[in-house]
Amino acid sequence: MSEHYNVTEQDQSKRIDKLLSDVIADASRSQIQGWLKDDVVLVGGKAVKSNYKVQAGETITWRVPEPEPMDILPEDIDLDIVYEDQDVIVVNKPSGMVIHPAAGHYSGTLVNALLYHVKDLSGINGVERPGIVHRIDKDTSGLLMVAKNDLAHKSLAEQLSKKTVERKYEAIVHGEIPHEYGTIDAPIGRDPKDRQRMAVVEDGREAVTHFRVLRHFDAFTLVECTLETGRTHQIRVHMRYIDHPLAGDPKYGPRKTLDLEGQALHAKSLGFEHPRTGEWKKFEVEAPQEFTDTLRYLETREG
Numbered sequence: 001m002s003e004h005y006n007v008t009e010q011d012q013s014k015r016i017d018k019l020l021s022d023v024i025a026d027a028s029r030s031q032i033q034g035w036l037k038d039d040v041v042l043v044g045g046k047a048v049k050s051n052y053k054v055q056a057g058e059t060i061t062w063r064v065p066e067p068e069p070m071d072i073l074p075e076d077i078d079l080d081i082v083y084e085d086q087d088v089i090v091v092n093k094p095s096g097m098v099i100h101p102a103a104g105h106y107s108g109t110l111v112n113a114l115l116y117h118v119k120d121l122s123g124i125n126g127v128e129r130p131g132i133v134h135r136i137d138k139d140t141s142g143l144l145m146v147a148k149n150d151l152a153h154k155s156l157a158e159q160l161s162k163k164t165v166e167r168k169y170e171a172i173v174h175g176e177i178p179h180e181y182g183t184i185d186a187p188i189g190r191d192p193k194d195r196q197r198m199a200v201v202e203d204g205r206e207a208v209t210h211f212r213v214l215r216h217f218d219a220f221t222l223v224e225c226t227l228e229t230g231r232t233h234q235i236r237v238h239m240r241y242i243d244h245p246l247a248g249d250p251k252y253g254p255r256k257t258l259d260l261e262g263q264a265l266h267a268k269s270l271g272f273e274h275p276r277t278g279e280w281k282k283f284e285v286e287a288p289q290e291f292t293d294t295l296r297y298l299e300t301r302e303g
Contacts, residue, residue: 007058010203016043016060017050022189022204027064029195035062072101072127074116077108081117082283087152087276088145089118089131092285095141095262100129114146121146122153133157134230139248139262141288142169143270155275160230166271167227169235170214170287172264172294173244174254177213177221184209184238188231197251198233200241207231209238217298220247220258224268236263247294258294266291 005023017036021029032041032050039047041062043054054060080092093099093110100111114121114131121131124147131146133156147153159165189204191197200207208228215222221244225235236252239245245253248260258264271282286292 003064004059004061007054007056007060009056011054012056013053014203015050016041016048016052016054019054020060020062021195022201024062035064040064072111072115073107075107075112076116077113079110079113079117080285082143082285083281087148088156088274088281089114089148090270090281090283091144091146093136093141093144093267095139095288095290098138099135099144100132102128110144118148120148122148122150124150124153124157134160136267137233137236137263137265140169140265140267141291142267143283143285144267145270145272147275152275156272159272163228164273166269166282167230167267168269169225169227170266170268170291171223171225171235171239172247172258172291172298173221173223173239174247174257175219175221175244176216177223177244179213181212182210182242184211184242186238186241188234188237198231198237200237205229205231207234207238209235211239215295218302220298222295235265258297260290260294264291264294 011019017029017032020032021027035041036048036050041060043052043058043060081089082092083090098109101109111130123130125132131148133145133147133153136142136144145156147156185208186200187204188198188207189201191199206229210226210228211223213221214224227234236246236249240252246263246265247253247258249263266287268287269284271280274281
C-alpha cells in the first residue's frame with residue numbers, strides 16, 4: 001500500500017531523509033536512506049538521493065517494502081477481550097505485553113495471542129502486524145481496537161486520521177499541577193540528541209493532548225489525558241514537556257520515582273464508530289492492580 005506526504009512551507013529545504021524519519025514514526029533514518037537508495041521513495045514520481053532538499057508543494061510517495069516473512073506462531077496466551085464481532089475486537093492489554101513481533105520480541109506479543117484466538121485479521125499492515133490499527137506502548141495497559149478485515153481496518157484508520165476516535169488515559173505524574181485543566185499543543189518528532197526517543201521539536205508533527213486533574217497527592221497528581229492526535233509516546237513526551245513526567249517512566253521520567261514496572265499510564269476509555277453499522281461504540285476498563293495499588297500507597301502516605 002502506497003503512502004504519501006505533502007511538503008509544507010514549514011518543511012522547506014529539509015533533507016528528505018530527516019523529514020521522513022520524523023513523518024514515519026516506525027522507520028529509522030538509516031532505513032529511510034536504504035529506501036531512497038532502492039528508489040522506494042519518490043518525489044513527484046522521481047527518485048532522489050538522501051540529501052535531497054524538499055520544496056514546499058512537492059508530494060513525497062513511498063511504498064514500504066514487504067518485511068521478510070517471519071514465522072509468527074499463534075500462542076495460547078490469555079486475552080481480556082472486552083468486545084468482539086465479525087469486524088472488530090477490543091482488547092484490554094496488560095502492562096508488559098508488546099503489541100507485535102519485532103527484534104527481541106518474537107513471541108508473547110498481542111499478535112501471537114490474537115492469531116490463536118481469532119481466525120481472521122485484516123492484512124493491510126502485513127504479516128507482522130495483522131489487524132493492528134493503532135498501538136499503545138509495552139508498559140501501558142488498557143484498551144486497543146483490532147480490525148478483523150480490511151473494511152474495518154480502513155474505517156478505523158480513517159477515523160484515527162480524522163481525529164474522531166475518543167481515547168482517554170489515566171496517568172500518575174510527578175509534581176502537583178496547579179490548574180484543573182490544560183491543553184498541550186506542541187509538535188513531536190524524534191529527539192535530535194537521542195534517536196531512540198521522541199521530543200517536542202519545532203519541526204515535528206502536530207500533537208495535541210488535553211488533560212484534567214482527577215486528584216492531587218503529595219508530590220504527584222492523577223490526571224486524565226485525552227488524545228486529539230496519536231503520536232509515538234505522545235502523553236509521555238507532552239507531560240515531560242510541561243515538567244510533569246509520568247511516574248515510573250524509564251525513558252522520559254526521573255530516576256527517583258515510584259516503584260513501578262514502567263510508566264503509570266492506562267488507556268481507560270475508547271470510543272469509535274462501528275465500521276459496518278455506524279453505531280457509536282464506547283468501552284471503559286478499570287486500571288490494573290499495580291496502578292490502583294500505587295494510588296492507594298499515595299493516599300496512605302498522605303495520611
